Structure formats: C-alpha cells, structure tokens
Amino acid sequence: MAALDWKLVVDTRNATALADFWAMALGYEVEDNSALISRLLAAGRLPEEAVAEHNGVRVFRGFAAIRHPLDPYDEETGIGRGRRVLFQDVPESKTAKNRLHIDVRSGPDGPEATAARLESLGATRVEEVDKGPAGRWTVMRDPEGNEFCVA
Structure with a gap:
C-alpha cells in the first residue's frame, strides 16, 4: 500500500487570524488562493458571500491554510501539496482539552x-x-x- 497524503484540520472561530498566528509560529506561508477565488467568481461557481478580504487579499470566508515554504504547491490554486494545516470556522467554541x-x-x-x-x-x-x-x-x-x- 502506498503512503497516503494528509493535512491537519483545525476548527476555529477566526480561521484567518489563527492561520496568521501558526504561519508566524512555524515559519510557514499562508496559502494565497486569490487567483482561484477570482476564477471561481468569474465563472459563477462561487457566490460573493463566500469570499472575504484579509490583509488586502481575497480569501475563502471561514477558511485559511498554511503550508511549509519548501513543499510543492499548485501555482494555479495556491493549495499546498505537502505539509499543510487548514483552519476552518465552526459555530461552537473550544470546550475541552485537545485530543490531538x-x-x-x-x-x-x-x-x-x-x-x-x-x-x-x-x-x-x-x-x-x-x-x-x-x-x-x-x-x-x-x-x-x-x-x-x-x-
């Protein structure tokens, strides 16, 4: 069996802010998905309400990801293909100790x-x-x- 690719997903209350923290903490890069977002908006495949702006860049509302700066990534989408952490907003706050x-x-x-x-x-x-x-x-x-x- 071949090894499987993975990413760590972290539930958040503010995905972009937590992505900024962890990018600075680990020396990772925040993924720039603005070109993908522009293409999806232009094609009518993404509603404008699914987009926000953060640090002058269009982002997916409620989502942000960071990637290791030396790992490969898709230049058309900005999505990392290696070590990666995805932050996603959820309605509830953290209530207990992490299991991971x-x-x-x-x-x-x-x-x-x-x-x-x-x-x-x-x-x-x-x-x-x-x-x-x-x-x-x-x-x-x-x-x-x-x-x-x-x-």
Missing part, C-alpha cells in the same frame, strides 16, 4: 526562546513538564486556546 496537538521543536535558540517568541505572537504558557529521561517540554495554548507543546 502539535509538538513544536524549538529553534536554534532553544525551547525557552521559542516559547517566549510564541508568547509574543499571542500564545500563553500552561505548564512546564519534566519527565526526566523521557523529556521536557512546555505546554502552551494558541490564541484560540488550542494546546500545543514546545520542546
């Missing part, structure tokens, strides 16, 4: 500097975990309260 989360490997300055940089972007620290030989990490929350770890 992102582990962020710290940059060359180490975990403390990485955690501090993420705090400056809007993340908050939850706790420091020290499991001895099993590892140490910092549990954090993104601006919408989704837990993630920095090691």
Whole structure:
C-alpha cells in the first residue's frame, strides 16, 4: 500500500487570524488562493458571500491554510501539496482539552526562546513538564486556546 497524503484540520472561530498566528509560529506561508477565488467568481461557481478580504487579499470566508515554504504547491490554486494545516470556522467554541496537538521543536535558540517568541505572537504558557529521561517540554495554548507543546 502506498503512503497516503494528509493535512491537519483545525476548527476555529477566526480561521484567518489563527492561520496568521501558526504561519508566524512555524515559519510557514499562508496559502494565497486569490487567483482561484477570482476564477471561481468569474465563472459563477462561487457566490460573493463566500469570499472575504484579509490583509488586502481575497480569501475563502471561514477558511485559511498554511503550508511549509519548501513543499510543492499548485501555482494555479495556491493549495499546498505537502505539509499543510487548514483552519476552518465552526459555530461552537473550544470546550475541552485537545485530543490531538502539535509538538513544536524549538529553534536554534532553544525551547525557552521559542516559547517566549510564541508568547509574543499571542500564545500563553500552561505548564512546564519534566519527565526526566523521557523529556521536557512546555505546554502552551494558541490564541484560540488550542494546546500545543514546545520542546
């Protein structure tokens, strides 16, 4: 069996804002789907109410995605073909602990500097975990309260 492609999907209250946070946090790029949106609008395949503007660019209302800057992407649609996270707005707020989360490997300055940089972007620290030989990490929350770890 061949390996399957995948993307991580995160439910949000503000997809574009959370995509901006995670793009800055991970050094990823926010996907630019404006050319695709323009083609779909012109062909009558997308209603104008399904479109919003964010940072001067047309976006799909309630959706935003980020991709690794070195991974391939479709130049006609802006959609990544590699490591990718899609954010989608949902009506309900987060109410419980995540069952799945992102582990962020710290940059060359180490975990403390990485955690501090993420705090400056809007993340908050939850706790420091020290499991001895099993590892140490910092549990954090993104601006919408989704837990993630920095090691």
